[in-house]
Amino acid sequence: MFTETFLITLFLGAVMAGMPLLLAGLGEQLSEKAGVLNIGLEGMILAGAYAGFLVAWTSGSSALGFLGGAGAGMIVASLMVVFCVILGLNQIVIGIALTLLVQGLTALLHFVQFSRSYPRLDGMQSWPVPGLSQIPVIGPMFFNHNPIVYLTVILVAVFAWIYRMTHLGSALQAAGDKPAALDAAGVDVIRTRALAVLTTGALAGLGGAFMSVAVAGVFIPFMSHGNGFIAIVLAMLARGRPLWVLGGALLFGASLSMTTALQVAGVNVPVDVIQMLPFAMVMLVLLVAGRKASLPAALGESFERGAR
Amino acid sequence: MSDVSLPVAGGKSGGKPGRDWLWMLALLIGPLLAALALGGLILLAMGVNPLSYYAFVVERSILRPSGLEATLTRMGPLLLIAASLIVAFRAGIWNLGGDGQFLLAAVMVAAMTPLMHEAGMPVWLVLVTGLLTGAVIGAAWSVLPALLKAFQGINEIITTLMMSFLGVSFANVLVKLAFLDPATTTPQTRTLPVEARLPRLFDTTVSSGLLIGLVVVVLVHLMMTRTAFGMRLRVVGANPRAAVHAGLSVPKLTIAVFAISAALAGLSGAVDILGTQGNVRADWNPAYSLTVVPLVFLARLNGFGSIAYVFLFSALTIGGESAARRLGVPSFFSLVIVALLLITLGLAEYADKRRRARARQ
Numbered sequence: 001m002f003t004e005t006f007l008i009t010l011f012l013g014a015v016m017a018g019m020p021l022l023l024a025g026l027g028e029q030l031s032e033k034a035g036v037l038n039i040g041l042e043g044m045i046l047a048g049a050y051a052g053f054l055v056a057w058t059s060g061s062s063a064l065g066f067l068g069g070a071g072a073g074m075i076v077a078s079l080m081v082v083f084c085v086i087l088g089l090n091q092i093v094i095g096i097a098l099t100l101l102v103q104g105l106t107a108l109l110h111f112v113q114f115s116r117s118y119p120r121l122d123g124m125q126s127w128p129v130p131g132l133s134q135i136p137v138i139g140p141m142f143f144n145h146n147p148i149v150y151l152t153v154i155l156v157a158v159f160a161w162i163y164r165m166t167h168l169g170s171a172l173q174a175a176g177d178k179p180a181a182l183d184a185a186g187v188d189v190i191r192t193r194a195l196a197v198l199t200t201g202a203l204a205g206l207g208g209a210f211m212s213v214a215v216a217g218v219f220i221p222f223m224s225h226g227n228g229f230i231a232i233v234l235a236m237l238a239r240g241r242p243l244w245v246l247g248g249a250l251l252f253g254a255s256l257s258m259t260t261a262l263q264v265a266g267v268n269v270p271v272d273v274i275q276m277l278p279f280a281m282v283m284l285v286l287l288v289a290g291r292k293a294s295l296p297a298a299l300g301e302s303f304e305r306g307a308r
Numbered sequence: 309m310s311d312v313s314l315p316v317a318g319g320k321s322g323g324k325p326g327r328d329w330l331w332m333l334a335l336l337i338g339p340l341l342a343a344l345a346l347g348g349l350i351l352l353a354m355g356v357n358p359l360s361y362y363a364f365v366v367e368r369s370i371l372r373p374s375g376l377e378a379t380l381t382r383m384g385p386l387l388l389i390a391a392s393l394i395v396a397f398r399a400g401i402w403n404l405g406g407d408g409q410f411l412l413a414a415v416m417v418a419a420m421t422p423l424m425h426e427a428g429m430p431v432w433l434v435l436v437t438g439l440l441t442g443a444v445i446g447a448a449w450s451v452l453p454a455l456l457k458a459f460q461g462i463n464e465i466i467t468t469l470m471m472s473f474l475g476v477s478f479a480n481v482l483v484k485l486a487f488l489d490p491a492t493t494t495p496q497t498r499t500l501p502v503e504a505r506l507p508r509l510f511d512t513t514v515s516s517g518l519l520i521g522l523v524v525v526v527l528v529h530l531m532m533t534r535t536a537f538g539m540r541l542r543v544v545g546a547n548p549r550a551a552v553h554a555g556l557s558v559p560k561l562t563i564a565v566f567a568i569s570a571a572l573a574g575l576s577g578a579v580d581i582l583g584t585q586g587n588v589r590a591d592w593n594p595a596y597s598l599t600v601v602p603l604v605f606l607a608r609l610n611g612f613g614s615i616a617y618v619f620l621f622s623a624l625t626i627g628g629e630s631a632a633r634r635l636g637v638p639s640f641f642s643l644v645i646v647a648l649l650l651i652t653l654g655l656a657e658y659a660d661k662r663r664r665a666r667a668r669q
Contacts, residue, residue, distance in 0.1 A: 093605065096602075100646055101647030101648065103640075103647075104644035107638065233470070286470075
């Protein structure tokens with residue numbers, strides 16, 4: 001069963017299925033660092049998936065689709081900024097509301113436009129890296145991907161650098177751990193948090209667009225199917241380290257894409273059993289490593305200047 | 309939990325300065341009207357006249373006797389979900405896994421009760437066993453999040469949601485692989501015959517599930533507001549650290565909350581099967597739990613208020629389903645209304661907070 005083709009299929013599947021998780025997880029990590037628990041992540045992914053598909057379908061350009069997805073994610077995130085960061089409403093309630101709202105609206109919009117048909121996009125071309133992609137096994141595994149994949153891996157490094165080396169990184173950290181201290185240091189807490197949430201929206205929306213444009217080639221209502229919540233777990237377990245989000249996304253991506261890989265290996269398992277895998281994996285990881293998960297001190301608390 | 313102010317004193321906040329009854333009424337009704345108005349704008353954008361849509365919904369779900377009966381029957385499982393959420397939220401536990409608990413209980417009940425009925429067991433015994441099974445299965449599906457929360461402090465929002473997704477898929481696996489009805493080709497469980505279901509109320513088609521739901525919601529309300537046990541749970545919810553200092557065993561109470569809340573969600577699944585559905589079809593998932601969340605918040609976690617809001621929501625979905633067939637507005641629209649309600653509710657809370665802050669100055 002563990003032939004070369006099986007392993008390559010599994011790895012490529014893990015990358016494709018793991019990309020939305022990675023993008024959304026990096027975003028969630030950012031907003032959690034800044035003290036905003038973003039339960040609306042699922043909705044931002046779904047908004048990105050819908051808008052990404054729609055733009056790519058009407059314009060015929062997948063690059064525009066990705067931009068549209070990121071934009072839609074940011075629009076949902078801006079609602080989160082207004083309600084949770086500026087007005088200080090409960091982050092969990094608004095998060096659930098935004099997810100339900102996007103689920104309902106995208107399903108409605110899809111119905112209005114396409115009724116019950118599901119038009120498909122053309123498959124996306126991968127960008128093989130010249131030379132490196134010719135290496136056997138390693139080449140097809142690492143150097144023959146969608147451009148967004150390379151970009152996201154670079155982003156992981158950029159985030160790690162921002163968190164460790166820059167003033168912005170420590171401002172973000174302070175916004176989540178001790179917002180009053182950040183305020184006293186003369187940095188605007190609301191603006192820092194708003195920046196984090198908007199970036200999260202863009203990343204989650206891009207992840208959603210990747211899901212509909214690059215992976216599925218089609219938009220189906222409710223297609224984000226819990227990816228946002230898995231990404232939240234990823235961010236919790238990664239404890240502020242972007243590289244861990246990358247590793248976790250591959251792990252969960254592998255369990256998401258197990259169906260195809262097993263079919264390649266000639267094993268037939270019902271889809272519903274496979275669908276349980278990533279969630280069972282999350283529970284298992286939480287059971288084993290949950291005690292180590294840590295979150296910023298002021299997570300979920302709104303910041304009001306001068307309040308005690 | 310900082311901003312949706314939970315009425316720790318049992319929802320009696322009318323006596324505070326600056327909160328006259330008109331303002332209270334506006335707080336209760338305002339979010340609903342605002343959400344319906346925003347929803348109306350969406351209908352307009354879809355080219356549907358909002359007034360005729362809402363009129364159609366009211367006509368089909370309340371004014372027609374058959375519609376009203378359907379609305380009241382639908383309330384049974386929804387009220388049990390509301391009771392499940394009230395226990396959890398008042399104790400500061402975010403049990404968002406109700407859908408998994410509901411569906412797994414429903415599937416087990418649907419698999420078991422038809423066989424028991426065929427085996428010649430008396431109907432009352434089948435029904436009682438079915439209800440108990442539902443509650444036990446629901447509670448069992450919350451054991452893992454409960455233990456993780458009580459002893460490892462792991463955020464229950466995540467674990468209950470994960471268990472919910474897991475439970476929904478697992479329920480499908482059970483329906484398709486284990487409990488298939490051999491008599492039909494459609495993938496579904498065996499069907500409990502109508503004569504073996506929960507009895508109907510009087511001469512109507514309203515299931516007595518409504519009665520179970522009403523009794524349980526009232527009992528839960530009284531338990532949380534009038535008993536020492538409920539008081540302990542509210543203390544844990546309001547301030548876990550203070551609860552430890554008061555000598556309460558927070559882990560034990562946490563596990564009790566999960567058990568009660570999830571058992572009620574499971575009971576809801578049992579009532580839906582034994583009262584209305586009779587069987588579970590593959591991929592059936594009404595997803596009641598997340599949509600009832602805004603309703604219990606609107607009711608300020610008050611059991612009696614929840615009954616009113618559950619009635620409205622039940623009417624909206626029953627009417628919405630018939631509008632989906634007749635007016636071409638998909639039933640996703642009720643999902644949008646619920647989401648808008650949550651947001652307008654949050655804004656109302658914000659306005660209330662500002663008003664109280666001004667009154668204090």
